[in-house]
Amino acid sequence: MAELRVMRADVVPPEPPPRRHLISIRDLSRDDVERLLATARSFERSLEREMKKLPTLRGRTVVNLFYESSTRTSSSFELAAKRLSADTMSIKAAGSSVDKGESLKDTALTIGAYDPDVIVIRHPQIGAPYLVARHTGAHVVNAGDGKHQHPTQALLDLYTIQEELGRIEGLHVAIVGDVLHSRVARSNVQALVLMGARVTLVGPPALLPRGIEALGCETSTDIAAIGAADVVYVLRMQRERMEEGANYVPSLREYTARWGVTPERLRPGQKVMHPGPMNRGVEIDGRVADAADALVETQVRAGLVVRMAVLYDLLTGGPVGVQAAAAVEVA
């Protein structure tokens, strides 16, 4: 059958977005990730000062365009932009012209007319950030597009792991729960594999997407598989996925009994992460969420400095590690 191959490279439209957007972890090299984490670290030091604001992005405009409800991500981006002295504007789908049936393209053109430097977008549909990138001149940051990607979440998770465990390479991370519907899981698998970690996805069979192993991870339907991991990353079990007739699992109760992360299923010293918001008593036992090994609040704090690093990196385009440190010193 070998002769049947055509020139596939010729027929697949191979147009990755330019590097100046952050839409997918796939856009990043290992060097890019290391640079972003180093920049975030230098910003973290700046936050220890009494005067927390840096003048770095003064005069720049960051637009947050959110088509889905979000507390931590939108507030984190907004604060990150403000800490860097950028002007910010937040647009939520509810109450905007989106409510009146405006297409994403037209909304993008409208916002683009103000020449913002960065558009941060969250949208329920896969690929929405690419559409915005095509129709505006702004740098686009994906704050979550459907079930596709949530790259800043993955970066803040890498940052958290790096800070707490001192390294990423060689660690074993188990990601537990509804992988099928999770952009967090997809971004994290790619980011962790990129940085040399071992990843095992654990969950009910219908919630582990067929073919996901191609990303370089393992899968298991047995919750005992989390026992060997250094980090247990618990995904939110979305109740809306449990609608009648979906039958991903027979019931939420059965999910919790089989795949809930409880103290009994963990060993001492294992770190536990969760992207929030948590459903205590569903995917995560309250005792686990409140234990010292849970890094949930650390993740939230990491979110701020990592998003500062992303905005800084996009807008200064530098060899950033050094320059970011310099900017901190000046401030």
Add this chain to the structure above:
Amino acid sequence: MLVARGGRADDLVIRGARVVDPTEGIDATLDVRTDAGLVTEIGTKVDGNAHRVVDGAGLVLAPAFVDPHVHLRTPGREDEETIASGTRAAAAGGFCAILAMPNTEPVVDSAAVLGALVERARAEADVPVGFLAAISKGQRGAELTEMAELADAGAAGFSDDGVPVASAGLMRRALQYASVTRRRLALHCEEPTLSRGGHMHEGAVSAELGFAGYPSVAESLMVERDLALAAYEGQPVHLLHLSARESVAALEAAQANGVAATAEVAPHHLCLTDEAVRSLDPNVKMNPPLRAEEDRTALLAGLRDGHISAIASDHAPHARHEKEAPFEAAPFGVTGLETAFAALHTHLVEPGLLPLATLLERMSAGPARAYGLEPPRIAVGAPANLVLLDPSATWRVREESFRSLSANSWLLGKTLRGRARMTVAAGRVAFEA
């Protein structure tokens, strides 16, 4: 069953083309003359008479193409395509006849709707069109249409294309009644409880991108069901737009057991795989979806050996604003009438994966036979249905180049080799460039 606007036949002498007609077993440099809509002479040094003489040197003259699967969007979405624009596009693609699917607004499910279409085609179709009528009323899968009356009114076949006939019981009744109408049933094979919500092939790419999957088994399971019912009722069936290797295997097994099943495949399924969806370009979103490399090679093998006997563009025009949306929000379907030959010539014939004669046969006689139509032939006395092809013409696919009202092509911006220079449909020059 096929209707077009009238018009005087063009008397032609096409000189010195490489005449390739796999049905007639011709592959030689010859002259061909037409008179009053018929081929009247094939030979060397054919007398020009007072005919228009066309220089065919360096070109290929073949039986014109038949597209068994076109969406003309009329009635209802004349902003996307009309009978006039769709048949102009067909002529430019080298087609002398096309079959239009009935999933319009309203659905072609009554003799009144069909009759209006036939009237319109008589006024504005540049190449002959056949209209399929729906199997079920409103394509809702509950009640059969009045198939005998529709057949009398000119239905070229029956299909619920766009959606499957979900009920096995209704499918069986349709097969039983097909013995009365003597028209082919053309089946869109999709098990809806397995494909629901799916935007692309289920596999490593959908797992990575996060799209809900539309697995191969959603198609092949329905292919197997429909072939089993066709065997049981002893009726012929035509399987639309196959995409999965398991479907090809089921088709081959049924044909070996004597089931009168034919099948078609679309150019995009022969040239692309689900890897193309990484671009998130809504112009690679179609139903059935692009599948894996193993599926693509199985479809190509099935086409070469003749188990799949027809190429169908599944030309599905969509308004620009509907395709200019995130992949999930965009409708399924791509255009193909004006690029089918060029795409397959470029991607399959030139690299040596498919003989030119096989491509020509699968685009002409193959689809005609699947619907019981007279295959276009280059033979004395046969109707003049001819396409003059320039295999070395290099062109870039641009929005402006389309005669179709829509431009949702997966080939936009691509450079192709090969195109029609002249199309003669039912004796008339329907296109020339």
